Amino acid sequence: MKRWLPPTLAIVVLVGAWQVAASTGAIASALNLESFLVPSPAEISSSLWENRSLLAENAWVTLREILIGLGCALVTGLGLALLLHLSETLRRAIYPLLVSTQAIPIVVVAPILVVWFGYGILPKVLIVALVCFFPIAVGALDGLRNVDPDTVKLMRTLDASRSQIFHRVEIPTALPSTFSGAKIAAAVAPIGALFGELAGSSSGLGHLIVQDNAQLEVARLFASVVVLAAIGIALFGLTALAERRVVTWR
Numbered sequence: 093m094k095r096w097l098p099p100t101l102a103i104v105v106l107v108g109a110w111q112v113a114a115s116t117g118a119i120a121s122a123l124n125l126e127s128f129l130v131p132s133p134a135e136i137s138s139s140l141w142e143n144r145s146l147l148a149e150n151a152w153v154t155l156r157e158i159l160i161g162l163g164c165a166l167v168t169g170l171g172l173a174l175l176l177h178l179s180e181t182l183r184r185a186i187y188p189l190l191v192s193t194q195a196i197p198i199v200v201v202a203p204i205l206v207v208w209f210g211y212g213i214l215p216k217v218l219i220v221a222l223v224c225f226f227p228i229a230v231g232a233l234d235g236l237r238n239v240d241p242d243t244v245k246l247m248r249t250l251d252a253s254r255s256q257i258f259h260r261v262e263i264p265t266a267l268p269s270t271f272s273g274a275k276i277a278a279a280v281a282p283i284g285a286l287f288g289e290l291a292g293s294s295s296g297l298g299h300l301i302v303q304d305n306a307q308l309e310v311a312r313l314f315a316s317v318v319v320l321a322a323i324g325i326a327l328f329g330l331t332a333l334a335e336r337r338v339v340t341w342r
């Protein structure tokens with residue numbers, strides 16, 4: 093309880109201040125905007141309830157893209173990390189390329205993938221996978237490389253096989269770093285899905301945000317953002333819970 097009290101109080105204070113500032117028109121005046129362009133938390137909550145069916149329908153589309161893309165990133169990221177760990181030659185050749193890919197803005201890649209693969213789910217899944225792949229791969233690889241060499245030597249003196257060393261020493265050592273990368277990936281996965289849908293889509297929260305922005309449905313636009321943020325927080329929380337269940341010794 094004590095752990096959750098400070099952030100809960102901070103959220104209550106911030107939302108309360110936002111409600112007062114929006115209701116009195118202070119935010120609109122400060123930004124030189126019309127008052128209807130600055131919805132209050134109460135108006136956003138009302139929009140969440142009134143448009144719950146529409147939001148749920150589009151949220152499911154976005155969530156499916158996120159889950160599939162995150163799953164692909166986990167498989168490919170962990171696979172590449174293991175491959176680079178086992179081969180120093182490949183690590184020296186591929187790791188710099190892996191890092192350099194992060195210099196390419198995803199906002200540039202997203203429209204290209206939409207042009208290549210259309211408005212379906214595939215380009216969104218690819219974008220989510222691209223966004224999530226790097227933290228997972230780097231986290232897992234760093235964890236595998238941080239194995240205590242003395243522990244490995246001890247296992248070898250006990251006549252342990254390469255497979256036994258991998259399962260009993262390397263994997264447990266790599267799990268904390270791997271989960272750290274996975275938590276980062278889970279938090280940014282909704283951003284990847286949003287980029288993909290903004291580049292071109294016929295459904296999803298990103299598509300709804302584009303429509304609401306064009307029609308000045310500002311309260312519903314904020315409601316879509318709240319749902320998207322809730323998805324990211326939930327995925328992060330589930331990953332953290334899985335970490336606590338698996339990495340019991342941490």
